[in-house]
Amino acid sequence: MSSMFRSLTGHNYRLWVGGSLVSSVGTWMQRTAQDWLVLTELTHNDAIAVGTVMALQFGPQIVLLPVTGYVADHFDRRKILMTTQASMGTLGLLLGLLTVTGVVQLWHVYLFALLLGCVAAFDAPARQVFVSALVDTPNLPNAVALNSATFNIARLIGPAVAGLLIAAVGTGWVFLINAATFGAVLTSLMLLRKNELHYSSRSKRGKGNLTEGFRYIRKRPDIIAILVMIFIVGTFGLNFPIFTSTMASITFHKGAGEFGLLSSIMAIGSVAGALLAARRERPRVSLLFASATLFGIGCAVSAIMPTYWSFAFSLVIMGIAAQTLMTTANATVQISTAPEVRGRIMAIYMAIFMGGTPIGAPIVGWVANTLGPRWGLGVGAMSGFAAAIVGLIYLVKYRNLRLRFVGRRLLLTLGDREEASEDLAADEAAATRG
Numbered sequence: 299m300s301s302m303f304r305s306l307t308g309h310n311y312r313l314w315v316g317g318s319l320v321s322s323v324g325t326w327m328q329r330t331a332q333d334w335l336v337l338t339e340l341t342h343n344d345a346i347a348v349g350t351v352m353a354l355q356f357g358p359q360i361v362l363l364p365v366t367g368y369v370a371d372h373f374d375r376r377k378i379l380m381t382t383q384a385s386m387g388t389l390g391l392l393l394g395l396l397t398v399t400g401v402v403q404l405w406h407v408y409l410f411a412l413l414l415g416c417v418a419a420f421d422a423p424a425r426q427v428f429v430s431a432l433v434d435t436p437n438l439p440n441a442v443a444l445n446s447a448t449f450n451i452a453r454l455i456g457p458a459v460a461g462l463l464i465a466a467v468g469t470g471w472v473f474l475i476n477a478a479t480f481g482a483v484l485t486s487l488m489l490l491r492k493n494e495l496h497y498s499s500r501s502k503r504g505k506g507n508l509t510e511g512f513r514y515i516r517k518r519p520d521i522i523a524i525l526v527m528i529f530i531v532g533t534f535g536l537n538f539p540i541f542t543s544t545m546a547s548i549t550f551h552k553g554a555g556e557f558g559l560l561s562s563i564m565a566i567g568s569v570a571g572a573l574l575a576a577r578r579e580r581p582r583v584s585l586l587f588a589s590a591t592l593f594g595i596g597c598a599v600s601a602i603m604p605t606y607w608s609f610a611f612s613l614v615i616m617g618i619a620a621q622t623l624m625t626t627a628n629a630t631v632q633i634s635t636a637p638e639v640r641g642r643i644m645a646i647y648m649a650i651f652m653g654g655t656p657i658g659a660p661i662v663g664w665v666a667n668t669l670g671p672r673w674g675l676g677v678g679a680m681s682g683f684a685a686a687i688v689g690l691i692y693l694v695k696y697r698n699l700r701l702r703f704v705g706r707r708l709l710l711t712l713g714d715r716e717e718a719s720e721d722l723a724a725d726e727a728a729a730t731r732g
Contacts, residue, residue, distance in 0.1 A: 299390040302576045305441040310490050311432040319448050323409070326456025328390055330558050331464055331472035332407065335397065335540045336545060338554075340404045345544050345674070347404065349663030351411045352539065353656035358415040359422070359649040367511060367645030370423040371638070376495075379428060380580070387480030389414050396475030402470075422652070423645035425469025430632065430640070431495045432675070440576050446625045447572035450617075454565035461558020511642030520583050520634070521643075523692035524627045525650050527586055527685040533654030534681035535593060536566065536620060537662045541600075541678065542613075544671035548549040550606040563610045567617025574618075580633070582699070585626045587689030593619035594682025595704050601675035619682070624651075689718035695702030 305311050333348055341347045359366075369378060393410045396402040405578035433441040463472050515521050538561070546557040571589075596615035603609035628647070635643045693699035 301440075302573060303444065305433050305444055307696065308433055308437075308494070310494055311441060313486045313489055314432055315444065315448050316484035318445070319452055319726060320482035321479050322449050322452030323334070323392075323456045323459070324476035325459040326453050326478040326561070327463070329474050330457040330460035330538065330561060331469040332411075332553050333543050334460075334464055334557060335469045336404065336407055337379040337543050340402070340407065343544070343547055345540055345663040345666040345671075346660060347663075348540055348543060349537070349661075349668065351407060352659040353539070355415040355418070356409040356652040356655035356659075358412070359420040359652040362419040363645055363649040366649075367642035370427055370641030371644055373639075375424045375428045375431065375641075376487055376490065378424040380418060380484060382567045383480050383483050383487070384416050385417045386414060386421070386493065387484075388475045389417070390480070391477035392471050394470050394477060397470030397473055398468070398472075400605075404602060419649075423641055424627065426642050426644045427547055427633070430637070432490075433632075434496060436573035438633050439578065439580060442632060443572050443576035443625050444479050444631040446621060447569055448574055450621060451583070453568060454562050457558040457561030457565075459558070461555040464554040464558070484676035497503030511639055511646055514636070514639050514643065515646065518634075519692065519696050521594045521631055521697075523688060524586065524631060526645065526688050527590060527623075528627050528647070529650045529654050530685045530688065531590065531593065531620075531623060531681050532651045533658035534662065535597065535678040535685075537549055537655070537659050537674070537678065540659065540666055541671070541675055544610060544666045544674065546606075548666075549671050550609070552606060556606065560610055560613060564613035564617040566613035567619075568621040569617075570614075571618040572625055573581035575629070577621060582626070583630060583689070584693060585684055586623060586630075586691060589619050589622040589626065590682050590685035590689055592682075593623060594598050594679045594686060595619075597682060599673050601679065603671045623685075667679075 308314065332351065336347050336351055337343055337345070389410055391404070393402070394405055429445060430438055430533050438579055458510070462473070462474050515525070542560040542564070543557055546552045593616060595613065598620050600609055600612040600616060603612050631643060631647055632640065660678050662674050663675055690699070
């Protein structure tokens with residue numbers, strides 16, 4: 299099998315990916331329907347309301363951080379996922395019933411977004427770390443990248459299907475269909491071959507705490523740089539529901555079908571970025587600098603596009619850059635972190651990545667409302683360039699990045715400290731794992 303898809307040779311990983319794909323399609327359908335319901339049916343194009351929903355949905359990542367990392371490191375992750383996935387399916391079912399019966403109100407959506415965020419806060423670190431139980435260590439970066447590709451293939455399909463269904467039967471039925479798709483991932487979890495799972499060492503109950511995770515990070519300047527970059531872009535840049543919904547409805551005066559299509563077109567770039575990451579044997583922090591810069595450029599270009607279709611195709615650049623950034627960051631942190639603290643490290647990572655949304659989404663929504671959707675994309679562009687500066691500082695300070703002339707050509711060079719530091723971190727993690 300091609301090196302790009304090498305993780306799929308394992309039975310458990312194939313089963314997991316299949317179930318996740320179906321469930322993720324449903325998740326993207328619900329996200330699209332939820333944003334459209336809030337923006338056009340429960341409010342009059344209020345981007346702040348969409349930002350509030352995002353804040354409530356992602357805020358629990360920070361609030362529950364002391365608990366979620368502990369749970370991911372100390373309990374059976376397969377059972378955690380079965381509980382969280384079943385809970386999320388139930389919430390989708392209840393919201394769908396409220397919408398189909400015509401009694402849904404804005405505060406209902408706010409409440410369900412908050413409850414979903416609480417469940418997802420436990421689901422995210424357990425799901426991220428569970429990938430390491432499905433493949434052997436050398437294939438972990440590939441598995442992380444293919445997970446991202448699967449998620450974004452769903453992103454390619456889900457919004458477009460949601461847009462058609464919203465126009466045909468209404469948002470409520472989209473929520474109900476999403477609830478049904480959770481059956482796929484629950485079935486895959488039940489059918490996994492337990493004797494083939496690669497369980498790593500865990501912290502002894504009572505001895506692991508969040509402080510230990512922060513102490514571990516404090517000694518790792520590479521992880522600190524990654525977390526800062528992810529916070530900046532995650533807070534102010536990855537507000538795609540606000541960007542696409544306001545540009546579609548306010549700037550270009552389009553309907554639900556065209557709104558769903560925008561998310562699907564962006565997903566083309568996201569899938570490409572994830573598959574390119576899957577080809578790499580090991581992720582590199584230097585790639586984060588390049589992808590953050592490209593993300594800033596992509597947002598800036600999208601902000602000035604004059605037509606719906608030119609805007610839609612510019613989203614491909616944003617998709618490639620954002621997915622390369624997220625996949626590289628995720629894989630770098632996972633592969634270089636000791637297994638007994640990996641759950642807490644990934645809980646911190648997800649809290650920083652998703653938890654910045656309660657700060658950024660309302661701000662970006664306010665900018666889109668006050669100055670226009672194009673200025674909202676301008677905020678995203680600035681976040682990409684700011685993250686790139688953080689990456690540049692790290693490269694200069696810790697990896698000896700230098701400008702030099704070779705003949706008449708200006709070249710960027712990295713010193714040996716790059717591979718030395720990353721190899722040392724990976725070796726330490728592998729030794730602990732062994």
